[in-house]
Amino acid sequence: MSTRAPRVVVAALALAALAPYAHATGNLAWYYDDGWVYFESNAEVVYGLASAYGPGKSTSPALYDTIQEGADFLARFQNPDGGWPWRWNIFTHPEGPGASSVNLYGITALGLVGAYNATGDPTYLAAAEKAADHLVDSVAPNQLYYQDCWFLYEYSDAAGGDADALAQAKAGLEDRLAAAGSTDAGDVAQWAFTSRTTRPWAGYDLAPVLLAVGQAADHGVTLDFSGDGIGDTAAAAIRDELAAAIKAHVALSDNDWFWAFDDTEGTDLVLNQSAILFALTRTVGVDDVVRDMLAALAAAQNPDGSMPFSVPHGSEPGDTEGSYQDGGYAAMGIGENYNTPFDSQQGGDAFAPLSEWFEDEHRGIPEPATLSLIALGALALLRRRSTRRTRWG
Numbered sequence: 001m002s003t004r005a006p007r008v009v010v011a012a013l014a015l016a017a018l019a020p021y022a023h024a025t026g027n028l029a030w031y032y033d034d035g036w037v038y039f040e041s042n043a044e045v046v047y048g049l050a051s052a053y054g055p056g057k058s059t060s061p062a063l064y065d066t067i068q069e070g071a072d073f074l075a076r077f078q079n080p081d082g083g084w085p086w087r088w089n090i091f092t093h094p095e096g097p098g099a100s101s102v103n104l105y106g107i108t109a110l111g112l113v114g115a116y117n118a119t120g121d122p123t124y125l126a127a128a129e130k131a132a133d134h135l136v137d138s139v140a141p142n143q144l145y146y147q148d149c150w151f152l153y154e155y156s157d158a159a160g161g162d163a164d165a166l167a168q169a170k171a172g173l174e175d176r177l178a179a180a181g182s183t184d185a186g187d188v189a190q191w192a193f194t195s196r197t198t199r200p201w202a203g204y205d206l207a208p209v210l211l212a213v214g215q216a217a218d219h220g221v222t223l224d225f226s227g228d229g230i231g232d233t234a235a236a237a238i239r240d241e242l243a244a245a246i247k248a249h250v251a252l253s254d255n256d257w258f259w260a261f262d263d264t265e266g267t268d269l270v271l272n273q274s275a276i277l278f279a280l281t282r283t284v285g286v287d288d289v290v291r292d293m294l295a296a297l298a299a300a301q302n303p304d305g306s307m308p309f310s311v312p313h314g315s316e317p318g319d320t321e322g323s324y325q326d327g328g329y330a331a332m333g334i335g336e337n338y339n340t341p342f343d344s345q346q347g348g349d350a351f352a353p354l355s356e357w358f359e360d361e362h363r364g365i366p367e368p369a370t371l372s373l374i375a376l377g378a379l380a381l382l383r384r385r386s387t388r389r390t391r392w393g
Contacts, residue, residue, distance in 0.1 A: 027076060027365040028069040030324040030358070035091035037365075039074070039084040040104050041325040043111025045358055046070040048278075048331025050114035052338040052351050064119065066359050071115030073365065074108065075127040081138075082130035084108045090365055102143075105131045106151030107208070113154050128155050136168045144172030146208035153215035170221055173212055173235075178225045183232040188225075189241035193249075203258045203272025204329070206246070207279035213239045214283030243284045246276060255313070256292040267310035270326045273297050274307075277333035286337065294337055297330065298350040305353030306361075324361055330354065 030045055031037040049067050052058050078084060083100025109131035116124040132155045135148050152169035156162040180191035192213075196206040216223070217239045222231030250258055257268040258276045277293045300311045306322020307330040334351045 027073050028362045029073040029365050030070075030361055031090065031363065031365075035089045037088045037090060038325055039077075039087065039097075039108050041328045042070060043074055043108040044328030045324060045331055046074065046111035047114035048328055048333075048335045049355055049358065050111075050118035050335075051332055052335035052355070053118040057338045058351070058355075060355075062359055063355055066355070066362055067115050067118050068121070069362060071112055071119075071121070071124050074111050074115075075123060078127055078130065082109070082132075082134035094366075103145050103147075105135055105139075106145060106148035110147075110151050110154060113151070113158050116158055125158055129159070131155075132159075132162070132165050136164050141168060141171035142175045144168070144175070146173075146176060146212045149173045149176075149212040150208055150215055153212070153219065166219065169212070170216065170223070173216055173221075174223050174225060177213075177223065177238070180225075183225050185233050185237035186241045188233060188238050189245055192238075192242055193245045200269065201271060203269070203274075203276040207275035207329075210239065210242050210246070210279040210283055213242060214279070217283075239283055243280060246280065247289045250276075250289055250293060256289075256296040257311075257313075258293070268300075268313050269310050270297070270300060270307050270323075271309075271329055273300075274326070274329035274333040278329060278336050281333070281336045290337075294333070297333060301350055301354065305355075305357035307354065322357060322361075324358070327354065327358070331358065 029037050030042055046067055049063060049070070053060075053063055053067060074084070077088070077097050079097070079100045081100055083102075083105045085098045086101045086104060088097040109128045112124040112128040112131075115121065116128065128151075132152060135144065135152060139148070149169040149172045152162075152165040152172075156165040156169075159165075177188055177192065179195075180188040182188055182191070192209050193206065196202065196209055199205060213235050216235035219235075221235045223233050223235055223238070224230060225232045246258070250256065255268070258272045273293060274297060277290065277297060280290050280293075297307075301307060302320060302322055304322065307327040308320035309323045309326050331351075331354060334354060338349070338351050
């Protein structure tokens with residue numbers, strides 16, 4: 001018997017023994033089997049689940065716990081500057097996440113705002129404040145992203161009013177939209193639509209524009225594009241024009257999907273549909289277009305409640321692997337429309353099975369020491385497998 005065999009057995013037993021501790025730390029997140037955690041996607045899941053929690057919606061204790069646990073993870077692993085990296089591999093880098101990504105402060109902190117609104121836990125608002133402080137104090141308005149402006153408006157509302165956050169959101173939105181070169185609301189909206197629909201992820205790119213403009217409209221903002229200190233264009237007018245342009249595009253499809261591109265190889269992306277559905281519902285409300293989009297999205301849901309990455313265009317969806325990254329915005333779109341009947345065939349509520357899938361997929365993050373032991377055990381196993389491959393050539 002090889003002398004290496006006991007090492008393999010010991011490593012396997014060590015991994016099996018440590019597995020329960022990985023789920024007992026109280027730090028729960030959504031991540032893939034290879035260990036990759038995507039912070040933005042975790043935040044979108046939390047925000048989406050929180051959208052469906054509260055009076056008149058779901059009051060499920062399990063949903064509440066999942067929102068809280070997801071937000072706890074975001075708050076614990078927030079960097080000192082208020083941000084998060086794009087992703088973190090919990091197995092290869094057990095020491096913790098890396099530097100903050102400049103475009104993820106706002107979109108990730110929205111998960112904390114959603115959790116605060118759902119639970120009332122001041123810990124989440126305090127963590128969101130760290131992100132807001134960074135965006136206000138350390139980022140020039142012309143360096144803000146649309147999702148940052150959207151977040152700053154929502155953070156201010158949650159905090160009971162923050163003049164600095166509101167002023168920075170307005171300045172950032174003005175700088176972005178001034179590139180349209182016009183003060184006419186229709187021209188600005190058409191420029192925004194055209195400039196943000198250049199990638200296969202057009203819905204994901206366009207939704208934050210509508211959401212930021214919609215927030216500005218809710219605050220009665222008139223945007224100053226000429227720089228003379230006098231408002232030129234009402235945010236509400238841009239919101240309405242942009243929403244109309246999006247709905248006109250959906251109407252061109254043959255299946256009520258926000259399907260913009262041939263280069264997606266004939267597929268409808270769940271991320272695009274979900275993001276646009278959420279943005280329209282949140283900013284201009286539900287109408288027949290939104291209901292049809294909601295029904296199409298619900299029809300794409302897998303039997304286990306999860307959402308796939310994409311659906312073959314023009315054909316019935318199959319039972320495909322669920323994706324928490326794409327399911328985050330789906331939770332937002334469906335959660336915002338909680339308990340809305342989709343159509344006579346679908347009927348009822350697609351949110352419950354989706355939220356249950358997220359509850360099931362929510363997994364523990366091991367403590368750094370535990371992770372190091374797991375990594376050592378995995379390396380021992382890999383070393384053994386590598387020796388066998390070399391031996392058998």
